[in-house]
Amino acid sequence: MLAGYTCALIGFPSVSMPGAIFDVALARVEEITLGIVCATLIHSLILPVPVGPNLLARIDEARGKARTWILDVLKSAKDSDADRRKMAGTISELRLLATHLPFDTSRLRWAAGLVNGLCDQLALALPLLYAIEDRKLALGELPPEWQAMLNRIAAWIEAGTDAAQAGVLCAEISALTPKASAQSTWQDVLLINLATRLTALIQCCINAAEIRRAMNQSSSVISPDIEKILIKTSMDKLHQDRGVAFRSALTAFLAITLSGAFWIASAWPSGMMAPVMAAVACSLFAALDNPAPAIKVTFILSVVTIPLSAFYLLVVLPATHSFGMLAMLMFPVFFILGIFMMRPASAFPALMTTLVLASTLALQDTAMADMNTFLNNKFGELAGVASALVATGLIRSLSGEWVIDRLLRAGWQDLARLGKAAVPDKAFASRMTDRLGLLAPRLATLSDPAPAASVLNDLRIGHEMTILIQHQELLPLHIQPLLTQLFAYFAERAAQAIPSAGLLSQLDNTLRGAIQESGSAAQLALIAALVGIRRDLFPDTAADLSHQPIADLSQQAIALPNHQDEKP
Template identity: 40%
Template structure:
């Protein structure tokens, strides 16, 4: 293990200063469990000041709401244990359900509201008339820990998130440029899967970092809209690059070569993108003009090669536009970092709420698992009249909540359980040996320093964060659960047994009800894509492309980390997800095209109906496009109508590009489209 560096030592010192300050204030006020304040100060600690502040705000809110519910429920239901268990389990489950659905930083508030109720409510059922005093004391202790930790990390050499975020943002742009370059100039040797996964991992890490930008102490907080818009814009480049790759592959099928004019424009686009931050935005206008001149005419004689070329030119134009917007947003971020944020127009950012993917099934199973774990511990507690049964229930609620958003929470719970057991000797040494001999706060500060400072350094190292937090939580949590002046060996063993039983119960219920492989989770996300595609194709109104794109991009962001954990190297799920995104955009374009281009409406309606039927059945019965032969016929019929009917160039191009994209995504191995054949219309 390497020696700690300056940042790790500083982080550990700030954590300890915040924690020991909270402990001092708790003792000064005369709170009954001052180590809750110290524990909380470490729970909210993060490497960056903005992350501490964001976590602090939501923890305060969650603590308040959880305490308020307990103050209302416990006096009314203390004499009705069955109703009490049901009410508390329901509250914890509902809070966890909302937390898993929310998938934003504020989800922490709902999770806290749930298990804070367990922390305060269950230990108070034996003396319900004192529940308000207990809740008030817990709120004061936790609030002290939050405030002291926030002040320590915000005032003592605050570490901003700008450095790591901008490094990750620039690395993401670099990987995107490398992928585009390989597609445009090195098409025979490009490793499509590797390039895509690297970019996907970059985007996932970037999204996690960006959530804390609005709370940061530096100028980067003025750029939060531009940062979010840029990461969405980079994500939007993914299906465009995939579409360009697909069209180039189709045009070069059977050893055919591209025209020299196409090769030239591909090299020009690659060179412009390769320039990175030094790329001139004026070059984008030149490239657009060249692409416009390159586009072939759409007419009744257009063959498959011609409509493929129309589609390629259109997607290349969108690629140039998308990268140009990335450059503009990067300039906005640069100005914001300099303290002069710009309010120029930029793409709509990913909004929270309806436009994000929500897995109600996963949220429901998480809520049920948490409620069941709490109920099992409560039944055991009631049947045995165990004096420390409330501690087991509390631990079951906490650990059922901590890892609920993960596909498989069991490894995280088990790791916490393992290191909680490892913390027992340290807890016993301090609780039974050292603390009874300490008679001044100064000595307490010195005696607590070795364990706290060492674990604080380890928390700052990503490879050890979870393990160190488990040790520290086990150590400080045990002190928080005891009156350190009267603790003895019997009460210590009883408390540790309760903690282990509670965590074990959470692990067992998670293993039975909440374990989900990365493959299965990825396929659930893909099934959600198919259901939405079916709804999009069957929509009677013109769908909102921005809402659909935001949801699909969000799902791709969720899908990619799971694909990196997939066990099968030959899994084509990532390719399917990109195809789904492309098809969805094409369906939305087709819906618009048939309204501004009425001449094609009669032939497009069977295509949309066939797509709705296909994706609806695919989501439930795993059907393949080859099971719907009429769909290909209807696509070709609509394509023939679009190339032969009079209309504006924009409308005809939109329809042709959408139909070509759908045909290539669903029937890549089908014979080439034949022009000029207008067969009778048949519904799929």
């Protein structure tokens, strides 16, 4: 973003003197470097506020919420779906905060990989918890021994997730798990799925606790045991929407072209400020769904600050003859604006006022401004912001419903790719959790929770499909056709929300084949994955495990939200 509008700040003012553009660019780089160095020194030496402790507090808060959610699921207590969606947003926020750690002054500057690893464990816990909750719902009243098992797991979590006790719990779960055989019932395979998910949840809790303990170490050397836990997921493996990025680029191009054409056609000497401000406005707010309101606020603040800018530029600065006097005269306004920037309610207006005021002053070593030049430049700035507002309104103003639909479609495309993948996609869970985090603030404006339910459903299905890919050599004649049908379904998911009877039949056939395989850990994982996919796609239809595929029951399948008719 900085590089993008810096090109405009250097290029357009140099049009009238192209021979000096290298000197202008060099001076601009020196100014930016000096500003960054000064800000870094001030923030590091004068009342420093490192990111590390705040990040640790957020991590512990997130783990506390996750622990509460786990206990609610195990104890069948009711909790809020909104809180669950906020958990996904918290995970994405922690990942973004972790990008600042390498530049932090605290001892945690080496722990960015650990933070991402902990976020991965929290992301993996999301589908596990929803799966456990769904399996409990499908089973109805649990057998007494299974309910006692859930209570023991809850007590273990409340006591602090001791690693030695975890092995005992996993052994008890294994002893309770029904053996897969030709006589297995639908309840048996549901219990197998529940046992597998409980074991994975216990392992997830242990991994998260180990990573958190590693953060308390003063050494930057990560132990081999922790290295095995960490999933190598970089930020570029999170959700990306190149279509929206192209719209943002097209908006900036159109705004700069319109303002530049007006500058050339009018032969206005100060018109060069228009394309400069158009580039700045389009770049600053490109990440928003609808940047128009923010650009409108910037336009209003540019008008409101004209008297203050004129007072400083035309009255105060000509009478300033030393750096100390300049600092004293600038202190009151920027100190007050800094205070308002720390308040969430006034942060954005205060920030934009600071940017507009600082850019208007454009401090030089000699006084060169007069009222005529000041007004010309100011009107040029307003023309540029106005052109950015018009271009944004034409191209880049996207509704929340449209963005939600894009997020859902991106998830379906990922699932379709999984159906054709030869190896599991390790970054899938992180991408889907990131999408859920992106959904959370947008769903606050909607009354329909179905999009969030769809993303969570897709997250669970992707988790199960990953297991199928890992164990496809166990039943190649069954799993390959199933993955092909899943690919076909999710490739057309936007147009066809209800899965077909053929997919249902293939799922049942594959499940029968998995049950008939020799007992092994891979067999149980495969059965659990198939049961999970079947519950997610056909929640109201029990499988017939005793004979040929059942008839067309696709009308009983879950009808997930379909936003294909919505427009931006």
